[in-house]
Amino acid sequence: MKKKIAEDALKDLSTEEKIKEAARKLFTQKGYAQVKTRDIAAEAGINLALLNYYFRSKEKLFELIMMENFKKFMDGISVKVVDEKIPIAEKLQRIVEDYIDFLTKHPDLPLFILNELRSNPSIIAARIDTEVRPIRSHLINQLQEAIKAGTIEPIEPFHFMANLVGLTIFPFIGRPILQRVINVNDEKFHQLMQERKKLIPLWINAILHTKKNLN
Numbered sequence: 001m002k003k004k005i006a007e008d009a010l011k012d013l014s015t016e017e018k019i020k021e022a023a024r025k026l027f028t029q030k031g032y033a034q035v036k037t038r039d040i041a042a043e044a045g046i047n048l049a050l051l052n053y054y055f056r057s058k059e060k061l062f063e064l065i066m067m068e069n070f071k072k073f074m075d076g077i078s079v080k081v082v083d084e085k086i087p088i089a090e091k092l093q094r095i096v097e098d099y100i101d102f103l104t105k106h107p108d109l110p111l112f113i114l115n116e117l118r119s120n121p122s123i124i125a126a127r128i129d130t131e132v133r134p135i136r137s138h139l140i141n142q143l144q145e146a147i148k149a150g151t152i153e154p155i156e157p158f159h160f161m162a163n164l165v166g167l168t169i170f171p172f173i174g175r176p177i178l179q180r181v182i183n184v185n186d187e188k189f190h191q192l193m194q195e196r197k198k199l200i201p202l203w204i205n206a207i208l209h210t211k212k213n214l215n
Helices: 003-028 037-044 049-052 058-080 088-105 109-119 121-149 159-171 175-182 186-208 210-214
Strands: none
Touching: 003 037, 003 049, 037 049, 037 121, 049 159, 058 088, 058 210, 088 121, 088 159, 088 186, 109 159, 109 186, 121 159, 159 175, 159 186, 175 186
């Protein structure tokens, strides 16, 4: 009896993971809006009823996958940020590079988070805050220490974070508009995002040293 229960549990886990992997693949390839639950079921090699048994909706499946990916990303980047031996300029470079690589793989995540913040603000905000808090506190503390030491000009942490997040994430949120307005295809957009890995740290560092440069 115990053996049968263990086998059923293993089978359930295998089926659930198959669904998640199939959904992750399709969401990445096509984007959230273009993927149907029947597409996920077909990719996983199961019927639609079984998919609905494990996951009530495409939205719930997407939320689970995206938040798992987001947590893995934040866990990886936090190792670099909390290391006090790394100068803030180098951390900034690494954060931008990691963010752009991550968003290139998961371009639907920013818009998904914005939509969730509108519909479930307390739940999604709490989840994000839990993952972001360690990074935010270390980065802001190091920023304030650099300001006290006189190595950078005084700046409100809000403006620093707004510049970092806005310059890095907005192009992915505004991609459909930007590509049409500037007439940029997908290949060119990807190339431009790779260029921003170097440009964004330069822009932010220029802001942090503006007064020094003017004197």
